[in-house]
Amino acid sequence: MKQFMKDNTITYNLMSFTGFKSLLIFTMLLEGPKSYYDLQKAISEHQYLHETVSIDTLRIYINTLKAMGCNVEKTTTNRVAKYYIKSQPFELKITDEQAKSVLKVYKAIAKSITLTDFIALQSFFEKFARYITNEDLKNKFENISPLNNIDSSIIKDLLKYAKNNTEITVLYNSPNSGKKNITILTDRLGISNNKLYVYGINSEYNNYSSFLVSKIIKIVSVNLQKSKLTVPELTVLYELKNDIENFEPLACERIIEKTHDKLVVEIKSKNKFDIMQRIMSHTSKCKVISPEFQKEVIACLKQMKEGYFEK
Amino acid sequence: MKSNKTKLNNGCMKIFKMLNLLYEDKAYYEDVVEIFKDEVDEKTVNHLQVVLNKTLNALRVFGIKVKKEGNKFRLDSSIYSIKFTPDDLKSLSILNDSAKNFPDDEVASDLKEVIHNILLRMDSDDRTAFDNYNSNYDFSFYHASLKKQIEECKKYCKQNHPLDIVYKNKGKEIRVKCSPKDVIYDSKMAYLEVCETIKNEKIIIALNNILSMMPLPCSSSPKEATSTVVYKLKNRLAKSYKPKDNEYIRDYNEDGSIIVVNKGEAFDQLLDRLMRYSYSCEIINPKTLRNRMIELINETLDNYNE
Incomplete structure (x- = not known):
């Protein structure tokens, strides 16, 4: 080996030529279909080999690769038979137990990482799903993320525009009114209830709204003029009792008072709907302190109750 | 021949x-x-x-x-390698960091093995990039302190040992006889998923809310939660609703509302989720859960009756 490192010369004493040829044939067939002639040429022209190999010998090599677990397929182009490796024994295999464990870890960390990393993780999961044989788990791997089935280039563009508060017009498949163009002065992207939204001012109604990214068909135009996003932020105080040790504040929340059985939390958002959903999800553990918002919560609860009794 | x-x-x-x-x-x-x-x-x-x-x-x-x-x-390098993008390497690094601190040894070991097997199929440039990558996340899980409890619960799950559990829920003490199913995690807490023995209802209990957990003498055949809940969604939500893994839309009504069938979701978690949908949601069946929802609305309203 030292001699090889010094003068790059290969001798029969240095290495197994059969082994080397096996590796060469294996990698060539892995790259794509090759004829016997392609393989013969590569071996005869190889700087370390310079060997003439018969078709019979090549056939034996290919049979050996098959015996070692390679799935070698034959294809014919212009009446010339070509061979390639469709699958091979060194491919990554993720067992069912391993896949379940990866999913468990993913669920544990998903809320703690940035949206950009979340996107990266989503495409990583999609890519590695192919190494799982169990169809159910494979499906879970591919569909676990709220970004599933959303064009990642749209997400990347939206992230970029939201960062600069750019005004964009999108073709939106609205649940209420079908496909239409909507102009949004973008603010941010966020995940709520396992769905990805873009938040911003809807130019048509001049109000702050959220739009499901999965409903955006394409970005139609971008207004390159500098826009200023001026939306008042709503601040609501609420009290939380019971199970407070398991309370996990959102990025827009902070605990401003804490006793042994009670928390006072401040939530800030430009989106009233988000605050309402958050408050409602705490159910009976939560009481809104801010008077104006308290009225709205009570009205909402009464409307819910009426829904159960009106018939 | x-x-x-x-x-x-x-x-x-x-x-x-x-x-x-x-x-x-x-x-x-x-x-x-x-x-x-x-x-x-x-x-x-x-x-x-x-x-x-x-x-x-x-x-x-x-x-x-x-x-x-x-x-x-x-x-140390591979004859064939999987192609990695910088985002893949970043993702792998995030998973690698989370495996270092994960409180469930078995899960952490499975994840480490997957990462190790992936590294064996990485070319040397990617390997160097991965070695130099730092995800900058601190995944020192809050529930690492629950490691002992996690191991105990996992043991019962594996043995499918029926349990008598007393736990805290919204300030009340609840006793349940159940069949343990799995230990699950989120970023803050570890939970024991159980199937309540009589009603076959799935319950998810935060481990730090468990006051006592006693194995019952007899072993039981594995129980699966079979509870089915039917609820109606109205307004805008009905038009944009994407059913969860354990759900399907049974009916599309003329007034634009939809009827969703949910199978096997833990009732407490489902109630909390449906509360978020406020007046756009109404539980139809079972009657017991419908009544529980009404009770929950009343309890929440009671917070303001002073």
């Missing part, structure tokens, strides 16, 4: 057997030697070692790095 026996190349077989051991990370010296045992020649005692070295050199000349660490050969 033609022989049915397919001719194989012995040298080719040997190098692939060796690669197999390397990819499985089981290339112990004695197992590698076993591949070449037919090369033992009494006249030249060292012949086996010579053949082994020639095989290793063939790998090295081909560009596959193999290291000997103690009694084991290790693959």
Whole structure:
């Protein structure tokens, strides 16, 4: 080996030529279909080999690769038979137990990482799903993320525009009114209830709204003029009792008072709907302190109750 | 007469057997030697070692790095490699960091093994990039302090041992006889998922809310939560609603509302979720859960009756 490192010369004493040829044939067939002639040429022209190999010998090599677990397929182009490796024994295999464990870890960390990393993780999961044989788990791997089935280039563009508060017009498949163009002065992207939204001012109604990214068909135009996003932020105080040790504040929340059985939390958002959903999800553990918002919560609860009794 | 026996190349077989051991990370010296045992020649005692070295050199000349660490050969670069994007490397690094602190040893070990197997299929440039990558996340899980409890729950889940659990829920103490199913996690807490024995209802209990957990004397056949909930969604939500994994939309009504069938979701978690949908949601069946929802609305309203 030292001699090889010094003068790059290969001798029969240095290495197994059969082994080397096996590796060469294996990698060539892995790259794509090759004829016997392609393989013969590569071996005869190889700087370390310079060997003439018969078709019979090549056939034996290919049979050996098959015996070692390679799935070698034959294809014919212009009446010339070509061979390639469709699958091979060194491919990554993720067992069912391993896949379940990866999913468990993913669920544990998903809320703690940035949206950009979340996107990266989503495409990583999609890519590695192919190494799982169990169809159910494979499906879970591919569909676990709220970004599933959303064009990642749209997400990347939206992230970029939201960062600069750019005004964009999108073709939106609205649940209420079908496909239409909507102009949004973008603010941010966020995940709520396992769905990805873009938040911003809807130019048509001049109000702050959220739009499901999965409903955006394409970005139609971008207004390159500098826009200023001026939306008042709503601040609501609420009290939380019971199970407070398991309370996990959102990025827009902070605990401003804490006793042994009670928390006072401040939530800030430009989106009233988000605050309402958050408050409602705490159910009976939560009481809104801010008077104006308290009225709205009570009205909402009464409307819910009426829904159960009106018939 | 033609022989049915397919001719194989012995040298080719040997190098692939060796690669197999390397990819499985089981290339112990004695197992590698076993591949070449037919090369033992009494006249030249060292012949086996010579053949082994020639095989290793063939790998090295081909560009596959193999290291000997103690009694084991290790693959340091791959004959074939998966293509990684910078985002893939970042994701792998995030998963790698989370595995270091994950409180469930079995889960952490599975994840580490997957990462290790992926690294074996990475080319050297990607490997260097991965080694130098730092995800900058601190995944020192809050529930790491629950490690002992996690192990205990996992043991009961594996044995499918029926349990008598007393736990806190919204300030109340609840006692339940149940069949433990699994330990699950979110970023803050670990939970025990159980199936309540009589109603076959799935319940998810935060481990730090468990006040006592007693194994019951008899073992039971595995129980699966079979509870089905039917609810109606109205307004805008009905038009944009995407059913969860355990749900399907049964009916699309003329007034634009939809009827959703949910199977096997823990009632407490489902109630909290449906509360978020406020007046756009109404539970239809079962009656008991419908009444529980009304009770929950009343309890929440009571917070404001002072």
